[in-house]
Amino acid sequence: MSDVARIFVAIGVMAILIALYIGSYVLNKRTKKPEGCKDFASSCSGCAVTSCSHNPLKEE
Amino acid sequence: MQFLLMGIGAVLINNIILTRFLGICPLLGVSKSNSSAIGMSLAVIFVVTMSAILSYSLYMYVLVPLKIEYLRLVSFILIIASFVQFVEMFLKRFVPALYKSLGIYLPLITTNCVVLAVSLDVVATNGGVPVYNFLNMVGYAFFTGVGYAVILILFSFIQERLINNKNMPKSFQGSGIALVTIGLLVMAFLGFAGMI
Numbered sequence: 001m002s003d004v005a006r007i008f009v010a011i012g013v014m015a016i017l018i019a020l021y022i023g024s025y026v027l028n029k030r031t032k033k034p035e036g037c038k039d040f041a042s043s044c045s046g047c048a049v050t051s052c053s054h055n056p057l058k059e060e
Numbered sequence: 061m062q063f064l065l066m067g068i069g070a071v072l073i074n075n076i077i078l079t080r081f082l083g084i085c086p087l088l089g090v091s092k093s094n095s096s097a098i099g100m101s102l103a104v105i106f107v108v109t110m111s112a113i114l115s116y117s118l119y120m121y122v123l124v125p126l127k128i129e130y131l132r133l134v135s136f137i138l139i140i141a142s143f144v145q146f147v148e149m150f151l152k153r154f155v156p157a158l159y160k161s162l163g164i165y166l167p168l169i170t171t172n173c174v175v176l177a178v179s180l181d182v183v184a185t186n187g188g189v190p191v192y193n194f195l196n197m198v199g200y201a202f203f204t205g206v207g208y209a210v211i212l213i214l215f216s217f218i219q220e221r222l223i224n225n226k227n228m229p230k231s232f233q234g235s236g237i238a239l240v241t242i243g244l245l246v247m248a249f250l251g252f253a254g255m256i
Contacts, residue, residue, distance in 0.1 A: 014135075017142075033159075034159060037160055
């Protein structure tokens, strides 16, 4: 395989992986949370991990 | 016997937190209560093992044959993030009870560098030859997760006592004393060095 072809293969693999991530993210967002789990974010008092989507600091 | 030694090595001697200081952020964040630590530990063991299997398979069967091994870092990040999303979705839909207990810890796993480090470790090569075969890779990933869990749970018991200690100087409160305690844990676990 030539170098140019390999670059296109690399771009293709990355595109598949990015599509996989976007697809999984969208599907996860659309899946309804079970009963009693809707208030995860409000029940979280916050820890040191500010990158977590449940952390109240993220809302600000 | 080999797996037993691998387990002892990954948990006591080469513990990923204590020897490489990876995953310190979730360790400090989630260790304030025992129940959180146990929930996070279970989630880490599962995700580390499964994402190591996925990363190893992607590397060996896609990246190496196509000679694009240099993409392993970014590929593994995407694989781990996607896997965590799928697990969360699966739990929401089919195992709500487990989602209720683990659900809040799953998004934290994506930010846990232990998962990425293990995925990168299992595809390591020595002179072009892979260090781990499939079975050894699964064992290494599982026991590394167990090692992380042991320290997280152990540290949560210590943290509960530190938080309740009213005599703590103000300058030491919070992360200060937690980091000092981790340093002491590192020194204590150094006593296991040379056991195997």
